[in-house]
Amino acid sequence: MKDASSNSAAKKAAGEAAAELVRNGMVVGLGTGSTVAWTIKRLGERVREEDLDFCGVPTSFQAEQLAIESNIRLTSLNQHPVLDLAIDGADQVDINLMVIKGGGAAHTREKVVSCSAKWFVIVADQSKFVERLTWPVPVEVIPIAFRLTGRRLEELGGKPVLRQGLRKDGPVITDNGNFVMDVDFGTIEDPRSLAAKISLIPGVVEHGIFDNLDELYLARAGGMERIKRALR
Numbered sequence: 332m333k334d335a336s337s338n339s340a341a342k343k344a345a346g347e348a349a350a351e352l353v354r355n356g357m358v359v360g361l362g363t364g365s366t367v368a369w370t371i372k373r374l375g376e377r378v379r380e381e382d383l384d385f386c387g388v389p390t391s392f393q394a395e396q397l398a399i400e401s402n403i404r405l406t407s408l409n410q411h412p413v414l415d416l417a418i419d420g421a422d423q424v425d426i427n428l429m430v431i432k433g434g435g436a437a438h439t440r441e442k443v444v445s446c447s448a449k450w451f452v453i454v455a456d457q458s459k460f461v462e463r464l465t466w467p468v469p470v471e472v473i474p475i476a477f478r479l480t481g482r483r484l485e486e487l488g489g490k491p492v493l494r495q496g497l498r499k500d501g502p503v504i505t506d507n508g509n510f511v512m513d514v515d516f517g518t519i520e521d522p523r524s525l526a527a528k529i530s531l532i533p534g535v536v537e538h539g540i541f542d543n544l545d546e547l548y549l550a551r552a553g554g555m556e557r558i559k560r561a562l563r
């Protein structure tokens with residue numbers, strides 16, 4: 332479910348810019364994916380070059396490994412239930428700052444980590460910024476429920492597809508041991524209402540619609556734009 336057309340220089344610019352938000356003593360959620368990977372690598376450089384002293388909470392096995400390689404000190408939500416900041420990527424962000432995540436099947440942990448943060452930042456290139464959300468919504472489901480969950484998602488007007496592994500026969504297994512369904516709802520007119528309905532389906536662990544974004548670091552052709560949500 333990755334967007335292969337995304338511009339990698341723009342991803343790097345957005346990812347690295349957000350790394351400057353981290354200060355000594357912070358506890359920071361570290362997101363998953365190719366854009367925020369630039370944030371994590373830049374933070375590793377800052378640890379080396381400036382003695383930056385902070386702790387990270389990874390949102391996936393991928394983020395954890397990259398943080399370890401970057402010499403970033405790690406902690407957990409059990410030890411630090413409230414984070415100063417979380418930084419992550421996105422698959423799509425609309426003009427009201429509603430977000431779809433989970434192209435890398437990491438959205439469940441990403442949601443828990445970002446909702447634990449006082450400030451949630453998304454880093455993205457311009458191709459992700461849209462007027463209305465159209466990206467198929469990733470829905471993590473427990474394996475025994477996928478038939479029932481699939482039927483209920485169809486009743487909501489979606490077209491669910493069980494995500495298949497690459498170089499692995501059968502479905503993708505998340506870091507939590509579950510399946511992911513990608514559900515095409517066409518243009519999503521009311522993401523909040525859809526999110527609430529999906530959450531009620533038995534067997535759903537978490538869906539990829541996020542409504543908790545505080546600030547978007549958007550790499551545009553003309554430079555970096557920072558878009559903040561109006562105070563909630």
Ligand SMILES: O=C[C@H](O)[C@H](O)[C@H](O)COP(=O)(O)O
Binds near residue numbers: 366367
């Ligand atoms: O599950 C994965 C995450 O939600 C990613 O943050 C999202 O898919 C964006 O990834 P990328 O920066 O690689 O496009």
